[in-house]
Amino acid sequence: MNDLVLTNANIVLDDRVMHGTLIARNGFIRLIDEGSTQAPGAIDCEGDYVIPGLIELHTDNLEKHLMPRAGVLWPSLPAVLTHDAQVVAAGITTVFDALSVGDLEEESVRIETLRSTYDAILAGQNSGALRADHWIHLRCELAYPRLIEALEPLMRHSSVRLISLMDHTPGQRQYRDIQQYRKYYSKNHTSWTEDEFNNVVKQRAEQQATYSARHEKAVLDMVQGQDIVLASHDDTDTTQVEHAHRIGVSISEFPTTREAADAARKLGLTTVMGAPNVVRGGSHSGNVAALALAEADRLDMLSSDYVPASLLHGAFLLHSQAGWSMPRAIATVSANPARALGFRDRGELKAGLRADLVRMGAVDGLPIVRNVWVGGNRSF
Incomplete structure (x- = not known):
């Protein structure tokens, strides 16, 4: 015994x-x-x-270890092991590593490291080197021209259990204010003249028109009959949520407005918000505050997103600031994601x-x- x-x-x-x-x-x-x-x-x-143990369904934390300094790529397996140690120290025992399949920027660490990171996660699992129970969340950038060819070989492993449909085209969803798009990429040392920026926005819109709908259908065909949960990323209005519900999405991931969160609740989607949003007291992108959704009973789960330690902290703040009972607050980072992802154990x-x-x-x-x-x- x-x-x-x-x-x-x-x-x-x-x-x-x-x-x-x-x-x-x-x-x-x-x-x-x-x-x-x-x-x-x-x-x-x-x-x-x-x-x-906390269940994390969307973390980009691994990206910081893949590129610890601008222009420096770290070997994938050591990066995965460091990320793993960090999430366990934050109380996370089940983690969905969010890997972006595609990016709208031509030079992207996400594109460059996708396959090696995927392989490193599986190698860590197989060797028993990982402390947490790792699963894979594939984030599909629908307007990325080479999405399907990048996605197909990743779909063959049973660790892939969550797929999110996302579209970061400026002018809608997270970047409905296109200046937020410009501000975000300026942090990555991307600078545009006014004419260059307007041309980028035009090109992104053309990419979206060419690829997004086609790629969405292809992804839906790929997951048909598989044990994979679908999430919709950065829904902004009722129309987007209704579309997500119609195509089989069950998780509304980071809705950007109260309108979208209301629609998700009405249609029975499970809503996840960023724990950093709770800890910071609001969205870094000017979107709806997670605490406001909690107080309006429009929040079901939290994700640490880019700060592993925020997951438990955010749940604790739901208890102390939103007035939720401790069991209800802790359920947002344990029981609720377990149910949403199909875990019964x-x-x-x-x-x-x-x-x-x-x-x-x-x-x-x-x-x-x-x-x-x-x-x-x-x-x-």
Whole structure:
């Protein structure tokens, strides 16, 4: 027997917080009970919270390790291992690594590193070198001319479980204000004269007209009959959400307006917002605030997006600032993404489920990850 015993803990269940003891055996939760134990080997959590391991469905964090400095490409496997260590330290036990299939910019680290990163993730899985349970989220840039030829070979592995349909053409969705598009790319040291910028916007619109609808149909044909969840990225209005619902999308990923979030709720789509949006108190792109959607009951899940530590912090702020109960707040980063992605073996603290566990303290209102177990094994 290989028992893990966490005692004197505030255990966050699906409907309440219970002070008690959790026992896991051979990677699965065996028992959760009230009261403490003095059993040999029991870990005294000293009143800390014990919560389900966090589930991250969209993280771009890996990109920072692939290019740690402008113009510097890092080897893919070491980058994946560093990213893996960072997400586990943030309490994330199941992670969907978001790989962008295509980009609207001609010179892009996303295009250059796509295949090597994909292969490195699978190599890390096969070797047992990864601490978290890694899956693959393919982000399909519909207006990218070579999308289908890049996507087809990536669809052959069972780790691909989530696909998002995205279109970053300036003038709509995230960049409905085209000056936001210009501002974003200026951070990447891209500079245009006024004429050059207007020409770029025109070219992007022509690309969209040529490829987006055609590529969307091709992607939908590819996922037909497969165990893959579809997400729609940066929906802005009711029309876009209704279209997403019509083609089989079940996740509204980062809606940019209250109108889009309202439409997603009406049609039964699950809405995910960025945890950095919660932590910062608003969107860095001028889009709708995640806390505003939480207060209006239009938010179901959080994603750490580009800051792994924001996932737990964001959930904690839903509890402290939006007035949500601790179980409801923690569900946005555990039970709700588990259901949205079709996992039945994780996301909650219940007997029979995987022992993906996080021991969490709090200092001055900031959640602190003390320990993490993945499948009952200590990973942090």
